[in-house]
Amino acid sequence: MKTxxxxxxxxxxxxxxxxxxxxxxxxxxxxxxxxxxxxxxVSAPLGTNSWFRLCGTNKExxxxxxxxYAMKGGEGASSYAQNSTFQRDAIExxxxxxxxxxxxxxDSKWTKPTSPICIADLGCSTGPNTFLAMQTMIEAINFQFxxxxxxxxxxxxxxxxxxxxSNDFNTLFKNLPQSRKYFASGVPGSFRxxxxxxxxxxxxxxxxxLCWLSKVPKEIMDKGSSAWNKGRIFHKNAPKEVVDAYAxxxxxxxxxxxxxxxxxxxxxxxxxxxxxIASDVILDSDVDPGKIFEVLGSCLLDMVRVGMVSEExxxxxxxxxxxxxxxxxxxxxxxxxIFRIERMRPFHVKNNVxxxxxxxxxxFYRAVLDEMIDQHFGGGxxxxxxxxxxxxxxxxxxxxxxxxxxIDFIFVLLKRKPNLM
Ligand SMILES: C[S@@+](CC[C@H](N)C(=O)[O-])C[C@H]1O[C@@H](n2cnc3c(N)ncnc32)[C@H](O)[C@@H]1O
Numbered sequence: 001m002k003t004x005x006x007x008x009x010x011x012x013x014x015x016x017x018x019x020x021x022x023x024x025x026x027x028x029x030x031x032x033x034x035x036x037x038x039x040x041x042v043s044a045p046l047g048t049n050s051w052f053r054l055c056g057t058n059k060e061x062x063x064x065x066x067x068x069y070a071m072k073g074g075e076g077a078s079s080y081a082q083n084s085t086f087q088r089d090a091i092e093x094x095x096x097x098x099x100x101x102x103x104x105x106x107d108s109k110w111t112k113p114t115s116p117i118c119i120a121d122l123g124c125s126t127g128p129n130t131f132l133a134m135q136t137m138i139e140a141i142n143f144q145f146x147x148x149x150x151x152x153x154x155x156x157x158x159x160x161x162x163x164x165x166s167n168d169f170n171t172l173f174k175n176l177p178q179s180r181k182y183f184a185s186g187v188p189g190s191f192r193x194x195x196x197x198x199x200x201x202x203x204x205x206x207x208x209x210l211c212w213l214s215k216v217p218k219e220i221m222d223k224g225s226s227a228w229n230k231g232r233i234f235h236k237n238a239p240k241e242v243v244d245a246y247a248x249x250x251x252x253x254x255x256x257x258x259x260x261x262x263x264x265x266x267x268x269x270x271x272x273x274x275x276x277i278a279s280d281v282i283l284d285s286d287v288d289p290g291k292i293f294e295v296l297g298s299c300l301l302d303m304v305r306v307g308m309v310s311e312e313x314x315x316x317x318x319x320x321x322x323x324x325x326x327x328x329x330x331x332x333x334x335x336x337x338i339f340r341i342e343r344m345r346p347f348h349v350k351n352n353v354x355x356x357x358x359x360x361x362x363x364f365y366r367a368v369l370d371e372m373i374d375q376h377f378g379g380g381x382x383x384x385x386x387x388x389x390x391x392x393x394x395x396x397x398x399x400x401x402x403x404x405x406x407i408d409f410i411f412v413l414l415k416r417k418p419n420l421m
Contacts, residue, residue, distance in 0.1 A: 069371035071125045073168025081126050081171060083360075083367035087208040088129045089349045090409055094207075094274050095136050097345060097411040102140035105342060105415060107268050108148055110202050116156040116183065117141065117202050120264075122191040123209025124161040126171040131180070133205055134159050137272070138182060157182035162195055164188070166371070190214065192256045196264040204261055207274035213320035214253045217245035221316050233297040234319050236290030250322040254332045262338035267418035271339065272411070277346070278323045279408045289407050292365060292389075293319050295396070299388040308384065309377055317376050319369070326410055333414060343413035348406040362390045 071080035110117060119137060124130035138157055145154055161172060165188040176184055187195050191206070192214050220229040220242050227241035235246045261271060276289075300314045326346065333339055366386050373382060 069375055070164050070167040072367045072370045073126055073171055075171060078363055078366045078370060079126070079171075080367045081128065081175070083363045084125070084129055086349060086364055086407075088132060090274050090276075091129055091133050091136070091207055093347050093349055094409075094411045097343065097347075097413070098133075098136050098272055099140045099143075101270065101272055101343060101413045102137065102144060105268075105270055105413070106141055106144050106203075108145060108150055108153075110266070111153060111155040113153070116158040118158045118160065118196075118200055119182075119203045119205065120160040120162055120187070120196065120201050122162045122195075122204060122206040123212070124163050124167075124172065126168045127175045129207070130161060130172070131175070131177050133207060134182065135177070135180070137203060137205060142181075158185070159183065160185050160187045160196070160201075162187040162189070162191060164190060192253055192260065194260045194263065198263050199266045199269075201261075201264050202266055202269050204265060204269070204271040205273070206271075208276060210254065210257065210273060211276045211321050211323055213246070213249045213322055214256075215249070216318045216320045217249045220245050220318055228315075229318055230315050231297070231301065232294070233300065233314070233317050234290055234293035234321070236294050246322045247324070247328065249320075250324055251328070251332055254324075254329070255336065258333065258336040258339065262336065262416065265416040267416060269416045271414040271416070273414070274409050274411055275329060276323050277329065277408050277410050278325045289323060291396070292361075292393075293321075295392050296365070296369075296385070296389055299385055299392060302388060303381070303385065309381060313377055317373075319372075323408075329410065329412065333412070338417055339414035340417055341412070342415050343411065345411045346408060347411060348408045350406045358390050358393050361393060362386050365389070 071084075072078055073080070075081045119134065121130045121134060138159075141157075142154065145151065159182045161169075161184065163169070163172075167188070169186045169188065173184075173186065189195050191209075217227070219225040219227040222228055223230075225241075227239070227245045229235070229238055229242045232238050232242075235243045265271065297314075300309060300317070303309045304311045304314055326344070330341065330344060333341055366382065370382055373385065374380075
């Protein structure tokens with residue numbers, strides 16, 4: 001055991017074997033450079049005296065934290081919990097796909113009296129949508145057992161709720177349904193890295209989460225790069241270099257997600273994903289989902305003009321979201337090689353039901369972006385910014401036109417090929 005003093009803090013590090021280390025510290029982050037590998041330790045979720053364990057090879061570094069912010073916590077008027085009916089509609093719309101996927105692919109031989117069926121919801125946020133997704137999956141599995149005449153062997157379920165370490169897990173736990181028929185655990189950390197031991201999961205679910213990038217691509221904030229995204233906060237109507245930088249980051253992120261799940265899923269384990277995607281038809285530019293970020297960016301530039309925020313702050317702010325074309329998702333999964341694509345079905349969710357008023361629409365975006373905006377601009381600009389957004393949205397009548405508004409998704413069912421790796 002060695003003790004290191006780094007930035008006035010004591011760190012104890014034990015090198016057990018080449019890549020296995022133990023450290024003890026609270027709410028801090030340290031980078032340790034070892035031959036050929038750099039490891040980051042973040043011990044925040046475990047509390048003052050807990051031991052944070054990191055072990056693995058240089059290919060499977062545990063990534064607890066991406067440079068992202070979680071959805072707005074709590075249950076107040078602008079919280080995610082109160083403003084996520086749109087995402088709930090995506091789960092509702094794919095319920096039938098989920099049932100079908102389980103009926104056709106779930107393997108009841110997984111169950112032994114001593115071991116539960118393990119399900120993870122990745123990017124669960126604060127609820128309540130995650131509860132609906134988990135209940136749908138569990139009901140479908142129970143139905144499968146009943147229809148196979150296995151009533152005496154009904155399984156127990158362990159559900160792992162995962163999100164970033166800054167997610168408001170307290171709100172999630174407080175609202176766990178009383179009537180749930182599963183054991184619940186929270187798993188903090190980035191789903192771009194390993195979260196679970198090898199081959200321990202039977203099903204993985206994730207909805208409306210894989211559109212988030214692990215970080216804003218560096219080059220779009222680099223003044224010297226042709227991909228510098230000056231004057232915009234998103235890639236809509238941006239030069240090709242900006243769009244390419246977003247697409248490249250998306251590819252790298254989806255690849256690391258798949259790499260981690262390939263190790264965690266049991267043979268024949270299933271992954272059920274609902275991913276927002278780019279529309280395959282050219283949309284009226286006012287109804288493209290990126291339009292809102294363009295409008296929000298123009299509100300920020302207006303605030304620059306009246307001296308409320310600095311131009312430099314706006315130029316360095318970019319929303320780390322990307323809606324990929326369906327063919328990109330297919331190519332990335334195929335190149336991973338560990339998963340068989342069982343289904344890839346497009347569907348869409350119509351905004352008009354969820355956002356009957358401009359106010360509701362603006363609250364939806366605020367619930368998603370508020371934390372990020374607070375962190376970047378230093379807090380205090382949210383009310384002004386989103387009031388401006390509400391006024392501007394009214395200038396784009398199509399934005400609230402129920403016949404025009406929709407966001408495209410794909411439901412993806414992947415099966416882990418057995419005995420590979
Ligand atoms: C729009 S919310 C969707 C939440 C929930 N699945 C639903 O359908 O309501 C996206 C969630 O993904 C989470 N997320 C984004 N990137 C993540 C990452 N790398 N690791 C874990 N969670 C992530 C965000 O923190 C956020 O809670």
